[in-house]
Amino acid sequence: MARRIERSLQELYQDDHERADAVIFGRVPDSSRRGFLGGTGLATMGAAIGAAIPFSRNMPAGFAPAALAQGGAAKDAPKDAKRQPFNFPGKDPGLSILGEKPLVAETPEHLLNDDTTPLAKFFIRNNGQIPEAVKDADSWKFAIDGEINNKLALTLGELKKRFQPVTFRMVLECGGNGRASFEPTARGNQWTNGGVGCAEWTGVRLADVLRAAGLNERAKYTGHYGADPHLSGDASREALSRGMPVQKAMEEHTMLVWAMNGEPLPNIHGGPLRLMVPGWPGSLSHKWLSRIWIRDREHDGQGMTGTSYRVAIRPMVPGGKADDSNFRILESMPVRGIITNPENGARLPAGSRALALRGAAWAGDSGISRVDVSVDYGATWIQASLERPRNLYDWTRWSAAASLPLDGYYEAWVRATDNEGRMQPHVAGNWNPQGYGANPMHRIAVLVG
Ligand SMILES: Nc1nc2c(c(=O)[nH]1)N[C@H]1C(S)=C(S)[C@@H](COP(=O)(O)O)O[C@H]1N2
Numbered sequence: 547m548a549r550r551i552e553r554s555l556q557e558l559y560q561d562d563h564e565r566a567d568a569v570i571f572g573r574v575p576d577s578s579r580r581g582f583l584g585g586t587g588l589a590t591m592g593a594a595i596g597a598a599i600p601f602s603r604n605m606p607a608g609f610a611p612a613a614l615a616q617g618g619a620a621k622d623a624p625k626d627a628k629r630q631p632f633n634f635p636g637k638d639p640g641l642s643i644l645g646e647k648p649l650v651a652e653t654p655e656h657l658l659n660d661d662t663t664p665l666a667k668f669f670i671r672n673n674g675q676i677p678e679a680v681k682d683a684d685s686w687k688f689a690i691d692g693e694i695n696n697k698l699a700l701t702l703g704e705l706k707k708r709f710q711p712v713t714f715r716m717v718l719e720c721g722g723n724g725r726a727s728f729e730p731t732a733r734g735n736q737w738t739n740g741g742v743g744c745a746e747w748t749g750v751r752l753a754d755v756l757r758a759a760g761l762n763e764r765a766k767y768t769g770h771y772g773a774d775p776h777l778s779g780d781a782s783r784e785a786l787s788r789g790m791p792v793q794k795a796m797e798e799h800t801m802l803v804w805a806m807n808g809e810p811l812p813n814i815h816g817g818p819l820r821l822m823v824p825g826w827p828g829s830l831s832h833k834w835l836s837r838i839w840i841r842d843r844e845h846d847g848q849g850m851t852g853t854s855y856r857v858a859i860r861p862m863v864p865g866g867k868a869d870d871s872n873f874r875i876l877e878s879m880p881v882r883g884i885i886t887n888p889e890n891g892a893r894l895p896a897g898s899r900a901l902a903l904r905g906a907a908w909a910g911d912s913g914i915s916r917v918d919v920s921v922d923y924g925a926t927w928i929q930a931s932l933e934r935p936r937n938l939y940d941w942t943r944w945s946a947a948a949s950l951p952l953d954g955y956y957e958a959w960v961r962a963t964d965n966e967g968r969m970q971p972h973v974a975g976n977w978n979p980q981g982y983g984a985n986p987m988h989r990i991a992v993l994v995g
């Protein structure tokens with residue numbers, strides 16, 4: 547009996563959140579009833595989950611339990627698309643495919659439990675075709691032109707010899723990470739939280755190379771070009787061509803990289819040579835990099851105009867029509883924390899009274915000042931202990947322990963705060979048509995007994 551309800555509710559949640567909420571909770575209640583879940587709703591939900599809910603008194607009304615709520619690929623893709631093992635040489639079969647043409651795959655939160663994300667688990671985001679792997683990496687050609695005093699054309703071999711190599715562990719995050727949490731659905735790949743990874747990047751500082759090129763007084767912005775063909779195969783179109791203000795290009799951690807976790811940069815991650823522009827949308831970290839054009843104005847390449855990689859300045863009506871003049875380019879990424887252990891849906895043996903939680907948090911150009919977790923729907927919070935990041939733009943690993951009074955259904959929530967005091971919200975805010983900047987708290991379902 548309970549099983550049948552569970553299946554149908556799960557389907558209902560996949561198809562129509564709002565209706566599922568209405569079935570479980572009754573009509574969306576007025577604010578005076580907030581925080582109280584009525585008798586029949588609670589019974590239905592307990593049956594659906596197959597367990598008692600010890601902290602049900604704290605559940606906000608209209609609340610979709612993490613055990614039933616579906617996000618990401620499930621929203622758009624066929625129901626079982628997310629379950630298909632990912633089949634790509636050198637990659638973990640547990641990655642979730644968000645798109646095949648172009649190839650896009652995210653890393654489920656529980657596969658981000660390593661301090662340094664292994665190459666096998668690192669997410670993939672392409673806008674165009676994947677170019678063929680280069681055999682002799684050191685002969686790869688790269689040029690800088692535009693508003694500079696000395697035109698620069700170098701091979702990767704020359705780049706390695708001429709400039710001082712550096713290694714930093716840094717987060718690379720897709721600008722659309724978190725998009726799946728927008729309501730109504732925003733356009734683009736439905737990333738949950740897995741458009742992110744934290745690797746050790748080896749290369750040279752872009753600033754050193756730009757100093758050798760000699761930026762002139764008109765130099766204002768970069769424009770990036772790479773070797774990946776447009777999806778259509780049309781040679782006159784770029785798969786992607788984004789850029790950044792020269793101030794960001796001159797930052798100490800902005801790099802030209804040829805190695806990842808001590809290995810030659812894999813082709814799928816842009817080898818032989820890519821940009822690594824930490825803290826800002828991943829789209830700036832151009833793969834298969836062949837050219838940087840130094841411009842006297844904001845770059846206008848593929849991905850720079852309209853509402854691409856832009857967020858609303860004044861909030862707009864969710865799902866409404868965008869006024870392009872109300873948009874600004876997304877620069878630093880917002881604060882985000884995730885639980886990487888245990889996995890969503892974990893089952894602990896009956897009688898377990900402690901829950902050990904582990905995760906990661908990061909915040910664009912900022913750092914993490916604290917991470918809090920809750921196992922009682924936000925009524926009380928436990929401050930996590932933080933590990934010291936290795937360098938700027940590294941993520942902060944955190945851990946926390948919560949006690950569980952009884953057997954039953956729990957949710958663990960995590961909420962990270964950046965160095966400016968900005969916290970993750972409960973739900974995605976500042977809706978925009980292409981879905982940037984969604985960073986609601988991450989939550990997982992845990993069943994004891
Ligand atoms: N040449 C090229 N560079 C690119 C892209 C692309 O499509 N083509 N995608 C960008 C985007 S949107 C992201 S999020 C990152 C993803 O890097 P990864 O595939 O190594 O994880 O690469 C960026 N660099």
Ligand SMILES: [Mo]
Nearest residue numbers: 720721828829
């Ligand atoms: Mo991206």
